[in-house]
Amino acid sequence: MVKKIGLLAIVVMVSIGLSGTYGAAQQFPSKDITLVVPWAAGGGTDTIARTLVKNAKKHFGVNVNVVNRTGGLGAVGMGSVTTAAPDGYTVGVITFHLSNYRMMGLAPLSYRDYSLIQLINREGxxxxxxxxxxxxxxxxxxxxxxxxxxxxxxxxxxxxxxxxxxxxxxxxxxxxxxxxxxxxxxxxxxxxxxxxxxxxxxxxxxxxxxxxxxxxxxxxxxEDTKRHWLYPDVPTIAEAGFPNAKIIYDWRALGAPKGVPADRLKVLIDGFKKCFDDPEFQKMAYDLGLATVYLDSKSLETFLAEMEELHRPALESVGLLKETK
Amino acid sequence: MDWNLLLLGFGKVMLNPVNLLFVFIGVTAGIIVGALPGLTATMGVALLIPFTFGLDPVQGLVMLIGLFTGGIYGACISSILIGIPGTPAGAATLLDGYAMNKKGQAGKAMGMAVIASWFGGTIGALIMTFASPQIAKVALEFGPPEFFSLAFFGLGIIITVSGRSILKGLISGIFGLMLPLIGFDPISGAPRLTFGSMELLGGITLIPVLIGLFGYSQVFQGIEKILVLPAIKTELKNLIPKLSEIKTVLSTMVKSSLFGVFIGAVPGTGTDIAAFVSYGEAKRSSKHPEKFGTGILEGVAAPESGNNACAGGAMVPMLTLGVPGDAVTAVLMGALTIHNFQPGPMLFKDHPEVVYPIFAAMILAQFVMLFVGLGGARFFARLINIDRRILTPIIFLLCVVGSYAMRFSFFDVGISLVIGIIAYFMNYYGYPGSPVLLAIILGPMVEQNLRRSLVISHGDPTIFFTRPISAAFIFIGIFIIITSYYRVKKAMDREAPSSSAQEKAESN
The missing domain is CATH 3.40.190.10 (Periplasmic binding protein-like II)
Structure with a gap:
């Protein structure tokens, strides 16, 4: 009897294991994806993330669920994504603060720790x-x-x-x-x-x-290069008479843990692009005055590298630069 | 205030039974979430937001409003029944609610709590409906110096929630003030006392501390006496307090409700502070302050009407200015934004079709809460008759889950265990837990606004006295500290001969 149950258990486990690997190889995603938001529910980043994935089912075939992992000035949530299993089922929202952590001596994190997916918005x-x-x-x-x-x-x-x-x-x-x-x-x-x-x-x-x-x-x-569509009478910083070629932007982007298989990463990149292009998301961003800007993985990396270079002198001028090599 | 629009709002919510059903679901879910230690109305609202996507926005919002209302009331259920506040809002109710339970009057305490919550909540909702623009102006008057003075005034309450020894209460309070120093300091940009830990960068948050202070310490004490503790016979018959009893607490409820609305309307101060301030003021101005803490109706009525009234107040700056009054309204604001109704000065003009149903739902939710609360009280009160040997491990489990769930963090589970062990010994030596909680809530507010004010004034401390509102709070604060010190001390001296006997009875 015991033997039989043991055998049965092995058979069941093997078949589950096989079906698991088969299913995964053939189809990604086969279960819901988690989107980690490093800021509290109800805040700006949370609102954008939730709206972005509102129609995810249509674009991914599965739901993308927002999980708020707050704390540590965003570092806890953003850090948790870098250490998550690189199976493509965990994706994180990364924000402006990521450019500061290392330079302010707060946490050993930067955009280099992610497989970058895309930029969502940036504003001055x-x-x-x-x-x-x-x-x-x-x-x-x-x-x-x-x-x-x-x-x-x-x-x-x-x-x-x-x-x-x-x-x-x-x-x-x-x-x-x-x-x-x-x-x-x-x-x-x-x-x-x-x-x-x-x-x-x-x-x-x-x-x-x-x-x-x-x-x-x-x-x-x-502070931007052109006027904002909802603020027609507000001058840009150059129009106000104080041109600034090196604008520091607030930004939000998406990243996955390093090591996500290339085919899955592609599914994520394509799927989130569709979520981003979804008219419902675009309308909401338009109404809220959020400048949605799409940058693909490569250009996002260049953008974030530029941002870090702009942060360094600015942080130094306010005495917050504590870069650890 | 547009009567037609308000009537339409009521019509929209009440005439459609589905909307009423959503209010009911919200309130019931809120009560359950609020009663479970560690799960808060804030979290409940955040969890429900995705479910409102598919609904008509108004339906979704009335459900969230119901949850908000139920969640604040629900906190007192666990305060009264097991001595562990479900959320920080219920911590002040613990002082007398749990004492009533020990006297076998849990049923009556629950009944009083429901009625006081309904009373306060209704006053809050009515004031919000009819005086939002006026209250919003008051909220704008609060700059850094005013916030500092208000928090200073709030800290004065430590004297009245200290229990038998004011000195020990102050020591607890200072311990509490030190905890929020840990973490990132938004003013200087420096990480403080984090020892390089990413988790500590976010500071020590309220919920794990709450669970440690009241949850684990209660569990540890329970384990200590698990076999010798006599079963408490709970009186379930007289659930609804007598009319004469309600009359005696009526003035307390009115006063507490007004305090609650005011504290709610000030951005950044929430239901927890409202409950403590209401309790403290009720005790200070009482003819018999020594009876507070021994299990009297006023001690339950004051914080419960205060914290529920606060909800209405907290909605005001959120709706009119886009500044959340507390943590729950911050999440509600997100919900409104997701449904494309961005709160702020234009909301009333652009979207009256949403604002007025919110008012109507807030008022209705109070009545739904009254019925669900009274109906459920009998059922809930029965829970304490469960054998301690079964109940204590369950509570332990709830504490672990509760401290984890806030941020999905095992680090928080650890923090709350450490605080729990500290709290156990504090309790053993007679150091009260409430001042620690009050200090953690108010500590960052005091510290940051003190520094912010001094930055504005270039280091000149007279800024706190030259601004009328700020000066008023400082003087009222000092007055309250002095008078409560003398009154509480005098009352305790009067009590002294009998108190030792009572202490013995309690420690059994």
């Missing part, structure tokens, strides 16, 4: 003042700041954030002394500017959409 910073502020243009603000060093206070999303670095680089270029007030995220920073607690708030452009449309803030500039 924007500076807003309260609707009743005496400053009408960026020139007003900079001139005032030059005449009164240390009087202008600028709220941003926290030390090392894209908002922080963009502001620091502007200050460096124009040699003005602006008091940086780091908040814990963009939401409190933009509320503080509406409430009059700081002179100016630096956020990414899409983060002030509702306040801009509600005429609670004036947006002084948008």
């Amino acid at each position: 910073a924007a500076a807003s003042v309260a609707a009743n502020s005496k400053f009408q243009t960026l020139k007003d603000l900079i001139e005032f700041a030059k005449a009164n060093p240390g009087v202008v206070t600028a709220g941003h999303a926290g030390a090392g954030s894209v908002q922080h670095l963009s502001l620091a680089s502007l200050g460096l270029r124009e040699k003005v002394k602006i008091v940086h007030v780091p908040f814990d995220g963009s939401a409190p920073a933009r509320t503080a500017v509406v409430g009059g607690h700081v002179t100016v708030a630096v956020t990414t452009i899409s983060e002030v959409l509702q306040l801009y449309r509600g005429k609670m803030v004036k947006v002084l500039y948008h």
